[in-house]
Each structure stands twice: as C-alpha cells, then as structure tokens.
Amino acid sequence: MSVRKVRYYLYLKDVLLLSLTSFGGPQAFLAMVLETMVRKRGYIREQELWELNALCQILPGPTSTQTISAIGYRIGGANLAYLSLFVWIxxxxxxxxxxxxxxxxxxMNTPGALTFSKFIQPMAIGFIIFxxxxxxxxxxxxxxxxxxxxxxxxxxxxxxxxxxxxxxxxxxxxxxxxxxxxxxxxxxxxxxxxxxxxxxxxxxxxxxxxxxxxxxxxxxxxxxxxxxxxxxxxxxxxxxxxxxxxxxxxxxxxxxxxxxxxxxxxxxxxxxxxxxxxxxxxxxxxxxxxxxxxxxxxxxxxxxxxxxxxxxxxxxxxxxxxxxxxxxxxxxxxxxxxxxxxxxxxxxxxxxxEPLDANLFNIAAILGTYVLLRYGKLSSPLIIGIGIFAGVIYQWVVMGVFQ
Known part of the structure; x- marks a missing residue:
C-alpha cells in the first residue's frame, strides 16, 4: 500500500473515531479536530483549520460536516472528501x-409509549434557548x-x-x-x-x-x-x-x-x-x-x-x-x-x-435544563440521559404502564 493510501486510510479512521466520540457540540468538535488532525496527525496546519472553519460557518449547511469535508478535500481531493462525508454522517x-x-x-405496541419523553420534550426547548x-x-x-x-x-x-x-x-x-x-x-x-x-x-x-x-x-x-x-x-x-x-x-x-x-x-x-x-x-x-x-x-x-x-x-x-x-x-x-x-x-x-401545556412542570424542566447547560458541568448526553431515566421512572411509577 502506498504512503498516500495509508494517509487516506488513517484520515478516514480518524473521522470515524470523531463521529463516534464528538459529544458536546461544535466547540468540543473543533477542539477534537485540532488535537487529532492538526497536532497529532498534521493533516493541515492550525491556521488552515481556523480559516476553513470560519468559511464553513458563513456558508449555509452543517458547519462540522463541511469542515470535515473541506479537510478531506485539502488532503486528497473530492474523492476523499466524499468518503469522509459518508464516514462522518x-x-x-x-x-x-x-x-x-x-x-x-x-x-404501535405500548399505550402511552411516549410518556417516557415527558421530561425530555420541554428539555429540548431548554437546549434551544441555551x-x-x-x-x-x-x-x-x-x-x-x-x-x-x-x-x-x-x-x-x-x-x-x-x-x-x-x-x-x-x-x-x-x-x-x-x-x-x-x-x-x-x-x-x-x-x-x-x-x-x-x-x-x-x-x-x-x-x-x-x-x-x-x-x-x-x-x-x-x-x-x-x-x-x-x-x-x-x-x-x-x-x-x-x-x-x-x-x-x-x-x-x-x-x-x-x-x-x-x-x-x-x-x-x-x-x-x-x-x-x-x-x-x-x-x-x-x-x-x-x-x-x-x-x-x-x-x-x-x-x-x-x-x-x-x-x-x-x-x-x-x-x-x-x-x-x-x-x-x-x-x-x-x-x-x-x-x-x-x-x-x-x-x-x-x-x-406552543403545543405543550404551560404548566409549572414544563416551565421548570425548561429552566432547569437551561441552568444545567449554562452553569453546570454536566455534558449534554448526560443531561438527556437523566431526562430519559426520569421519564421512564415516571411512566413506571405514576402511569403504571409496565405494571
């Protein structure tokens, strides 16, 4: 295998690793790209990364995906860019x-199935406000x-x-x-x-x-x-x-x-x-x-x-x-x-x-999510996991669906 193909293979492997581990939004994504693709692998220079990311931010479309594709394009042209897009998404x-x-x-099979999402529905609005x-x-x-x-x-x-x-x-x-x-x-x-x-x-x-x-x-x-x-x-x-x-x-x-x-x-x-x-x-x-x-x-x-x-x-x-x-x-x-x-x-x-009831529970869930995101140190996946767990407990204890 040629040196170029090995380099392309390593790049796609790194993209796959990013796609499986990049929790925390665009800031965490960019930090991981900087560490893996600039400092560890040296695919591009740090200045190039900032310029590409700035360009992607002012274009329509998904910024992180465009950044990955642009890096692939700089390394190996259009073919590698499309492959990296596929691996990333x-x-x-x-x-x-x-x-x-x-x-x-x-x-289809469980009455009141979406009761488990009772907490995460208003929490989604908290994410949007943040x-x-x-x-x-x-x-x-x-x-x-x-x-x-x-x-x-x-x-x-x-x-x-x-x-x-x-x-x-x-x-x-x-x-x-x-x-x-x-x-x-x-x-x-x-x-x-x-x-x-x-x-x-x-x-x-x-x-x-x-x-x-x-x-x-x-x-x-x-x-x-x-x-x-x-x-x-x-x-x-x-x-x-x-x-x-x-x-x-x-x-x-x-x-x-x-x-x-x-x-x-x-x-x-x-x-x-x-x-x-x-x-x-x-x-x-x-x-x-x-x-x-x-x-x-x-x-x-x-x-x-x-x-x-x-x-x-x-x-x-x-x-x-x-x-x-x-x-x-x-x-x-x-x-x-x-x-x-x-x-x-x-x-x-x-x-x-609008479709949610304007009750104390929903408002508290929205504000609580915002406060956790704004002032807490919990990651987004953990916050969502807590919401799902609370919803399952609510469904089990209060609604009695699984009894």
Missing amino acids: LPATLIMIGAAFLIDFLQ AAQKTIFKMVKTTEASVLMMFSVFISFFYNSPFIFPLLLVVGGVTTSLKYRNLPKESADKKLVIKWANFYLWAGILLVAAVLGAVSQFRGVILFENFYRNGSLIFGGGQVLIPYLYTEFVEFKKFLSSQEFLTGYALSQGIPGPTFSIASYIGALSMREDGFVGMLTGGLVAAAGIFLPGTFLIFFVIRFWDQVKKHRPVKAALEGINAVSCGMLVAAAFLLF
Missing part, C-alpha cells in the same frame, strides 16, 4: 433512524442586527410558512450589505476566477428533485427535495435548522407530531456526530406508512438531502473564497443573514413550546 444517521423505528414501534443565547451574543452586535433579529422573530412566529424563511434571509442580507462602505477596503491580489461546476451541480440537483417530486408525487423524492432545500438555506448550525424542520414537517405537512419532533430533537442532543442527523429521524417517521423499507429509505434520503448541498457549496466556494471575502458587500451581508437566523432560533423556542 453514517453513525449518527443510523442511530437516529434506529430511534425513529423505536418510537414508531413503541407507539443555543439561542450563545448564538445571539456571538452574532448580534449592532442596532441594525438587533432590529433585524426582532423582525425575524415576529415574522417567523406569525407567518411560519417554510417559504418565508428564504425571503427573510435575502431581506436580512440585502439590508446590511447596503452599509458596506462602513467597512475598510481590502485590495484583491488578482482577478477573481470562479469555477462554476459545483454550483451547477448543487443547483441542478435542486431543480431536478423539485421537478421529479412535483411530477411523481413520490414521498421519497419529495423528502429529498425538502431536506436538500433546507440544507441549502441554513445559516448558523443545527439549532437554526429546527424552526425550518418543525414548520415544514410538523405544522405544514403534518408528517409527524409535535411530541415526536421534540422527542427526536432531544435525543439528537445526546448522540455524537452532526446535529443535522435529526433529519434522518424526521425522514424515517415521514415514511412510516410504507413499513420498514419505507422508513429506512426516508431516513437515508433525508440524510443525503440535508448533507449534500453544504458539501457542494463548500467545494464551490473554497476555490475562490480568499478573494471574494475581501469584497465589502459580501462581508456586510453576513451580519444581516446571521441576525435573521438568530431571530428564527428565538421563534423556534416559542413555536415548540
């Missing part, structure tokens, strides 16, 4: 598909951004159609791009050259999926288009994905219930790997009427749809980003896009709380 995808099978089985706080402090720093965020909260809550979100992002980006003259000028070193192949690939798949879905009305194709579209629009990470998915699949299409959605979101916080893997859970439950094969198909199709567009876009932009980032309107537009994304995240907390 597979464990979390299979776990969340398995969770969908379990939830569906319990509901994520919203961190995101807002990081991304909203001006009066204009604050106004855009509040505007986004209002529109996202009262007009929560999946078609309103892209419009909000455009409005936010255009609004702040108009003040680009306030930013210092940066001179471009050379003429901007753009290779459009991956952009055409991204746009072509989106168009073909939309047409095929409209013509065939096959739910698998429709799901792929839905998730592909959402994966093309998400700025701000997995938490910002939640209002999109909740609006489209719970309120608009009614493929799953609010209770099922909240349970799946909470479970996704307790597993390693990319947070976008909740798409596999939603996709599987969306095709439960077609049995085992349908649920498996729905989960895999959803995973492909949510993860592929971000990969195509990072491959497209990485070739010329060093030049385009110097254009002031581009940098200025990011402020508005991020502010609108924060507003959507705040609206998501309200939307997800």
Whole structure:
C-alpha cells in the first residue's frame, strides 16, 4: 500500500473515531479536530483549520460536516472528501433512524409509549434557548442586527410558512450589505476566477428533485427535495435548522407530531456526530406508512438531502473564497443573514413550546435544563440521559404502564 493510501486510510479512521466520540457540540468538535488532525496527525496546519472553519460557518449547511469535508478535500481531493462525508454522517444517521423505528414501534405496541419523553420534550426547548443565547451574543452586535433579529422573530412566529424563511434571509442580507462602505477596503491580489461546476451541480440537483417530486408525487423524492432545500438555506448550525424542520414537517405537512419532533430533537442532543442527523429521524417517521423499507429509505434520503448541498457549496466556494471575502458587500451581508437566523432560533423556542401545556412542570424542566447547560458541568448526553431515566421512572411509577 502506498504512503498516500495509508494517509487516506488513517484520515478516514480518524473521522470515524470523531463521529463516534464528538459529544458536546461544535466547540468540543473543533477542539477534537485540532488535537487529532492538526497536532497529532498534521493533516493541515492550525491556521488552515481556523480559516476553513470560519468559511464553513458563513456558508449555509452543517458547519462540522463541511469542515470535515473541506479537510478531506485539502488532503486528497473530492474523492476523499466524499468518503469522509459518508464516514462522518453514517453513525449518527443510523442511530437516529434506529430511534425513529423505536418510537414508531413503541407507539404501535405500548399505550402511552411516549410518556417516557415527558421530561425530555420541554428539555429540548431548554437546549434551544441555551443555543439561542450563545448564538445571539456571538452574532448580534449592532442596532441594525438587533432590529433585524426582532423582525425575524415576529415574522417567523406569525407567518411560519417554510417559504418565508428564504425571503427573510435575502431581506436580512440585502439590508446590511447596503452599509458596506462602513467597512475598510481590502485590495484583491488578482482577478477573481470562479469555477462554476459545483454550483451547477448543487443547483441542478435542486431543480431536478423539485421537478421529479412535483411530477411523481413520490414521498421519497419529495423528502429529498425538502431536506436538500433546507440544507441549502441554513445559516448558523443545527439549532437554526429546527424552526425550518418543525414548520415544514410538523405544522405544514403534518408528517409527524409535535411530541415526536421534540422527542427526536432531544435525543439528537445526546448522540455524537452532526446535529443535522435529526433529519434522518424526521425522514424515517415521514415514511412510516410504507413499513420498514419505507422508513429506512426516508431516513437515508433525508440524510443525503440535508448533507449534500453544504458539501457542494463548500467545494464551490473554497476555490475562490480568499478573494471574494475581501469584497465589502459580501462581508456586510453576513451580519444581516446571521441576525435573521438568530431571530428564527428565538421563534423556534416559542413555536415548540406552543403545543405543550404551560404548566409549572414544563416551565421548570425548561429552566432547569437551561441552568444545567449554562452553569453546570454536566455534558449534554448526560443531561438527556437523566431526562430519559426520569421519564421512564415516571411512566413506571405514576402511569403504571409496565405494571
């Protein structure tokens, strides 16, 4: 085996290890990548890692997945990048598909099955509030951004159609791009050259999926288009994905219930790997009427749809980003896009709380989760595990389901 192939094999092995051990969100993920891929293996330099991660953060799509793919691209080109994407998302995808099978089985065979999730449903909202706080402090720093965020909260809550979100992002980006003259000028070193192949690939798949879905009305194709579209629009990470998915699949299409959605979101916080893997859970439950094969198909199709567009876009932009980032309107537009994304995240907390009873128990569970995340030293998986355990005890002692 050549030295290059050994290097590629080691890289994929490291990616698999990360996918099985990266608990704790993007900060923990980045620390593990720094330790394993920069300091231990030397695949890329530390400065390269920060630059790639910064680029992925301002592109739509799953940041951690794009970072892994971009590192693979730098090491071995497109083939290694696609392999690393597959290895990275597979464990979390299979776990969340398995969770969908379990939830569906319990509901079909056990009365009051989801009572065990009594605690983790409001806890999921606590996770979103904590994520919203961190995101807002990081991304909203001006009066204009604050106004855009509040505007986004209002529109996202009262007009929560999946078609309103892209419009909000455009409005936010255009609004702040108009003040680009306030930013210092940066001179471009050379003429901007753009290779459009991956952009055409991204746009072509989106168009073909939309047409095929409209013509065939096959739910698998429709799901792929839905998730592909959402994966093309998400700025701000997995938490910002939640209002999109909740609006489209719970309120608009009614493929799953609010209770099922909240349970799946909470479970996704307790597993390693990319947070976008909740798409596999939603996709599987969306095709439960077609049995085992349908649920498996729905989960895999959803995973492909949510993860592929971000990969195509990072491959497209990485070739010329060093030049385009110097254009002031581009940098200025990011402020508005991020502010609108924060507003959507705040609206998501309200939307997800609406179906729950506004009782003392739910409010205490939400606040307790937030306090543990904000001030405690417990990891997210441990907090979710405690919630599941408490729910099982409640179901056993109070509801008497297992008696």
